[in-house]
Amino acid sequence: MGEAHRLIWQGPGCWGLALEPPTRSCSPALLSKHKRYNDRNKHPSHNKPQDVNKRQLLERVRKKTNTMNYHQYYPIDVVNGPGTRCTLFVAGCLHQCKGCYNQSTWRLDSGLPFTPQMEEQILADLNDRRIPRQGLSLSGGDPLHPANVAAVLQLVKRVRAECPGKDIWLWTGYKLGELDSQQQQVVDQINVLIDGKFVQELKDPALIWRGSSNQVVHKLR
Numbered sequence: 456m457g458e459a460h461r462l463i464w465q466g467p468g469c470w471g472l473a474l475e476p477p478t479r480s481c482s483p484a485l486l487s488k489h490k491r492y493n494d495r496n497k498h499p500s501h502n503k504p505q506d507v508n509k510r511q512l513l514e515r516v517r518k519k520t521n522t523m524n525y526h527q528y529y530p531i532d533v534v535n536g537p538g539t540r541c542t543l544f545v546a547g548c549l550h551q552c553k554g555c556y557n558q559s560t561w562r563l564d565s566g567l568p569f570t571p572q573m574e575e576q577i578l579a580d581l582n583d584r585r586i587p588r589q590g591l592s593l594s595g596g597d598p599l600h601p602a603n604v605a606a607v608l609q610l611v612k613r614v615r616a617e618c619p620g621k622d623i624w625l626w627t628g629y630k631l632g633e634l635d636s637q638q639q640q641v642v643d644q645i646n647v648l649i650d651g652k653f654v655q656e657l658k659d660p661a662l663i664w665r666g667s668s669n670q671v672v673h674k675l676r
């Protein structure tokens with residue numbers, strides 16, 4: 456990404472690329488780039504009716520297929536979870552947490568298509584013995600957004616089958632007790648789930664692996 460971007464920390468699972476606010480020194484070209492970026496990734500509630508129809512159609516297609524978009528993939532990451540990891544930030548989140556620094560990930564159609572090649576790359580990186588990885592971290596956006604579940608389920612099943620010994624951590628805005636059966640199938644494959652929305656009033660920088668104290672780290676296996 457260009458020089459106008461920076462990585463913002465909002466607690467584990469809530470890193471995001473964002474545009475620095477425009478400054479007086481910004482050139483017209485950079486200001487135009489900001490506008491294009493923000494238009495492309497604007498909050499779903501700002502959509503026109505025809506955009507909402509397109510989004511609903513996209514959600515239906517994604518639920519029936521194993522396609523999704525992603526924002527970032529870090530083949531080597533030492534921040535989001537224990538040890539050295541591969542980390543994938545998917546696109547799409549319905550939770551609209553107040554104070555979310557990751558709003559650019561909310562739209563399902565933001566980011567880039569998560570291709571079969573990208574899935575193969577993640578598996579290859581996890582099995583790369585030159586730089587041993589402890590596991591895979593899945594964040595976003597929300598990996599358990601109903602439209603992402605099919606693609607995420609395929610990915611975690613493959614990691615479980617093809618990357619022995621690797622753990623899987625997943626951050627979601629849903630609570631463990633409110634997951635539907637398909638979301639639960641994903642959770643059945645992973646090692647650690649960090650659940651719950653980010654609540655700004657409960658934000659605590661001293662927390663490990665979570666941004667606010669309402670969120671829970673569930674060690675599942």
Ligand code: SF4
Nearest residue numbers: 548551552555628653
């Ligand atoms: S769960 Fe909340 S904090 Fe995390 S990306 Fe979604 S809206 Fe933002």
